[in-house]
Amino acid sequence: MAHEKEEQRTVPQDAVTEARTPSSDYVKGLSSAEAKKRLERDGPNEVPEKKQHYVLRFLKKFWGLSAWMIELIALLSIVLHKTTDLVVALLLLLVNAVLSFIQEQRSSAAVAALRRQLNVSVRVLRGGGWSTMPARALVSGDVVRVRAGDFVPADMQVVDGVLRVDQSALTGESREIERTAGDTLYGGATIRRGEGTGIVVATGVHTYFGRTTELVASAHPKLHVEEVIARVVRWLLIIVGTLVAVTLVVSYVKGLPLLDTLPIALVLLMSAVPVALPVMFTVSMALGSMELSRQGVLITQLSGIEDAATMDVLCIDKTGTLTMNQLSLKLVQPQPGFSEDDVLHVAALASNEANADPIDLAFLHAVAGRMQAMTSATTLSFQPFSAATRRTEAVVALNGRTMRCVKGALRTVGESAGLQDEVIQQLESQAKTEAAKGERVLAVAKAECEGPLQLVGLAYLYDAPRPDSGRLIAELRHLGIKVKMLTGDALPVARAIGGTLGLGTIVRVPELHNKVPGTEERPADVTEGVDGYAEVFPEDKFLVVKRLQESGHVVGMTGDGVNDAPALRQAEVGIAVSGASDVAKGAASAVLTHEGLVDIIDLVRSGRAIYQRVLTWIVNKVSRTILKAGFVVVAFLVTGQFVISALGMVLLVFMTDFVKIALSTDRVRPSQKPETWNIVPLVWVAVVLGFLMLVEALALLAYGWHRFALVAGGGRLQTFAFQTLLFFGLFSIISVRERRAFWASRPSLLLMVAIIVDALFGMFIGFHGLAELRPLPPTLSMLILAYTGVLVLGPNDVLKASLTARAEGKLGNERSS
Template sequence: MRGLTGLSSSEVEEKLRIYGFNTVPEKKESTLKIFVKKLQGLTAYTIEAAAVISFILGRYIDAAIMILLLLLNAFIGVLHEQRAGKAVEMLKSRLKIVVKALRDGEWRDIPSEYIVPGDVVKVRLGDIIPADGVVLEGHLLVDESTLTGESMPVEKNPGDPVYAGTAVARGEAIIRITATGPRTRYGRTVELVEAGKPRLLIEEITSSITRWLLAVDVFFVVLVVVRLLITQTPVVDALPFTLTLLIASIPIALPAMTTITLALGSVELARAGVIVRRLEAVEAASMMEVICLDKTGTITENKLVVKDIIPLREGFTEHDVILYAALASEPDGRDPIDKAILEKAGELGVDLGSVSVMEFKPFSPESKRSEALVSMGGRILKAVKGAPQVLVDVDTTLDRERFNEAVRTLGDRGMRPLAVGVEENGSLRVIGLIGIYDKPREDSQRFIEEIKSMGVKPVMVTGDNYYVAKSIARSVGIEGRVVSLKGVPREELADLLDSAGVFAEVVPEDKYEIVRLYQSKGKVVGMTGDGVNDAPALKQADLGVAVSNATDIAKSVASVVLTKPGLGNIVDVIRLGRVVYRRIVVWAINKIVKTFQVVYFVSASTLLLGAPILTPTHMILMLFLYDFVTLSISTDRLRPSSKPEKWNVRRLVKVSVILGLVKIAELFLALYLGLHVLSLQLEQARTFVFYTLLTSGLFNILNFRETGWFWHSKPSKVMTIALTTDILAGTIIAWKGWIIQPIPPPVILIAFVYTVAVTLILTDAVKIAVFKLFKYS
């Protein structure tokens, strides 16, 4: 639109002062409210009940210790949640919608939060509209489903309103912004990162394990209560003890552990150039078995050049072919093919200035062509360029054999053929082919091999023809049949999945269907993409990956967004996803074994002795110290599996039960050592067992983090510090008699040496044997 200059810098500053940034402030809970929530729930209520009962019985010190530990645990939980929240905020800040706005008479790339009312903005296919506005010129087809739920795109012409958060499905237009931030129709701009925490498979699995443990615990608690009543223990004395047995079964650290582990894993990926939009993406990455790879920009460099020009009609030269191709290209567009053609036209000295472009229609995935209505030498005609298979069906006068041979030749040489045509008086003639070359990245073959070595099947999915796809796949090491989907019935597609390594000549619906069919076969599927046509498949995939140059629409539906080109980040996603998975598995094994150590051993020993071997104070103190360390598992350096992970709950429980029984045997031996060899009184024996239980549980973390001997890999610095701090704290508490009965240093040393011997040697040897027996690797 001539004469349109947009806003000046001073006007933008004034409007920012008046209207604020084009964002909607998120409602955040206060720290105090989060803290209070930590004092609610089954675990907190059980501890509070035990404290109240202790207070009523006059055990004021026990009650005070329970409340103090509960408050301290809530405080630590708040700190960890805030850290996880900051991690998500950091990730959100990495994903910015950039808008092309007219400022001071120039088109500039402006972050969407700096858009103000009155701004003139250009939007096109693949963009997300940053704020409410009205169309000034151009035509759009807009997907408003995110706002209205209506699946059909809505046509927008000059004078029509457009809304923040909607996506441009077709066309290009200039709009004037009318409302920003909270003043938009729905009170917000589009958010590219979802901070909400979904229900994860990992949470469901660990919760089901916990429910099973709790059911068994209730059985043991009933037996203990009966035993205490038989020995005429007052009910008011037995009640705090039974409550704390139940506390030991409740996963105090589960919510924090899952969130923190996934959030910190997301931060690690962000450092590697991967932005995680949804936390479940990390989980999906660990289990992914098939990755559907887009060719352009992922496997190849996405630096397109015109490598070959083939005229196909008499009277038309290479110069003519590139001229008409350039006329059908958008000069200020972002399409890499258009840029390559215009650069080649410049190299060949093609003069575009003498031709008047009257109307231009950009490329769309549906038509697979772009065209321009031009005035040339007094003639009105259309310059057309597009997919060979599209244009050849229109031109009935073309020598098909020669055309197909030329397409095949370009494809065999790794080039993408593009047909160029001239339409005059309603008749389209294909005048030539252009070979667009996008060579594979130097590191693509290496990363493809890494992906295969991880047990993930790479499948190339591309709109290019059979020959180009075959050439590229061969050069980077993608194995399997090369299948052209042109003309293949949808019902036959499922039979091709197992043998195919490349799908060529696909349309957007094919990409979606390929992902869905793999999933119907029970596969966990990843999909990479960059354009509007990739969005349905990205959304359907278990792990949707928007590559570095993806459109806003692709980013908005993907699970993760890459900030670096190539396949390296995808390898990072798989590797770190499996590390995060292992962290949670290690936590689950420790949880089950700890329940055996604390609940079942304490219950069994109480049945044997007729009196609790640990008091409620002992147990709550130990559980607090132990859970403090288990949170550090979320930072641990674990070795990723060499194959996709799968939850095998039965195997996990069997492994944990065997190890738990071994730990019970070791603890009964320690109890015998304390009572009969060291001849400790009951109160001192309780401290001896408390210290042995604590150190044994801490050393278990070192054991279970490795499938081999515990010394095969070093724990993270955070875990090392947490373990050392806990052992020192437990030693000082047992020695000085803080809260519990003191025991002499020689007795502490005996307990420590015993624990090291049975846990880091005996338990570790049993663990290796059990892992081999159940093929746990």
């Protein structure tokens, strides 16, 4: 406690004094004019984000494995006095850096836009009325209501209420601290339990810690796709490195100058490095995130899109997601001696509009305009609902007398009112009939002054399923995703809602804890064989997610409250639904801005589309690397000459990178089943295609060597090899982008334009030459174009479709197992 009091003394006293001035009216709050004046004086309740200078961020693009390889080529070009090679290498380096920087800028702008949309909303008393507004609009002197699940939006002094606060985000201490009237709440802390009202004493840069806490996760965790690509590239580097070592040894034995061999060796190694991947992946993720934001899904962690592609189980919190989250009063059963109006009146007095609780609002809306007595009642104290008490209680002053108003669980309130167990059981039996229809029963009781509590009656509330929930659940199942409903409602209510939505087996959550008789093990299908759980507590949601993950599933979880945060953070795809609390948004990797589940479908399809683009890049990268490295090394071992110059290889890297970046915009066909990152079968398809193209390219080289006397052409051999590798690469992109026959879908406009531009530039070099790349006869260039196109889009494409179908069959069996 001594430490807590010390903290309180450090609050700026001038701010506290200002908060207690007459302009900070606790009953009416600040006027709009006064709030505007203070906002102009102190600025918005936010801290400007410190960003690294753009020049430094641009210079970082020249640092890394890919950049080092190109820079080494440029250095060797200077040593060898090869000006053209130097210019092309520097151009390649610069273009990659510029494209990556531009996309990073756009991505940063997109994240900033998303962060602005995810600003915390707070409940503020202004001009005598409660309203919800962005936290950045708060000013000193504002009266703010906070409750469990909220982030504290600014430094505040508690006026009423008892709060348990988590300040771990600020102090690193996980111990909860109690805060009551007169204590200080620091901006960025989290309310764990209770609710209360406070007056803002400092905002923005004037807060005690100098800044508000980050509310949206901005960290970029290591992605599965990066691990997969890193593993593929490591193997490619080993293969290419071995071939380069063989080349260097043979060159040494033949007495070739090392400085003539090194440029080719380095470019071969560079061909195995994913030079274009950072830009391609950044563009793909940025486009996906922006498209999702237009569709109502805000991505706070990049892993959210990636994991959505592999998600095969989605746990859905019922209230507000599957249902309307708009409780309405359906039936009132007053007890003898009381009327329906009495039940509604007492229930409304036991409600608090500032909390925006659905149950409270249902009663307040039911009595709106009907009972003038509500306006003359003064709330003296209010105890919100908690899992421990299972009731809400308020003490009010009405017409000169004090009245205690209670609403809550039937048995809890009935026992407090002194009802016999037999009477409670009889009432519960009546309530079960309505509960089977999906309705929630609440008991309402009151006590005059110090008198005993009396049961006034029962009220039945109904949260209707959303009109589109059943259809959307069926669509998720069609996409291969199992749906499990989690709800705190009683089993009859849960089964009624589940039946309406097409969810079959619903069980009570204690089934999760049951063990197989005589063993310490739980049934394997305890999470597999059911469609939902009733009577769920927060720790049960977390347990469901953990059990599913232990069974090998990639799990999605929806939620909106602070009690959902552990499960949202544990799930691979944590989804905060529309209207979620600040804690839920901070724990999730995606935030829905529209009500219902429709946005989740878009998230899944977008994730699977990005997966297909990355997969195309991997297959193309593996096959092209085998083709290029194998072609240069085998030709050198057979002929004793390097059939392509360093300039030609650098041009190939540059031109194919241009096309690979365009892959991020390609039209793709998302899978109807969850994806998997165990892509070994598809990598083997790429290996087969790479070796097949290598054989075909070497056959063409042998033909051209003898038919057109390329060795005596003074640079024509290098042009021939350049065009052969370029056109094989371009046609292979057209082929591998589609898992079926290449004509089954059209490439995107940008990808098609990139391929055509590359092909035209390649033909231009063949016709006119470039530096040591000498012109070829037009018929020979046309022959290379026709030969590569017919083979890649003919027999190679047929083989690709067959092998891919077989590989995807294996992957499908793996997903089903």
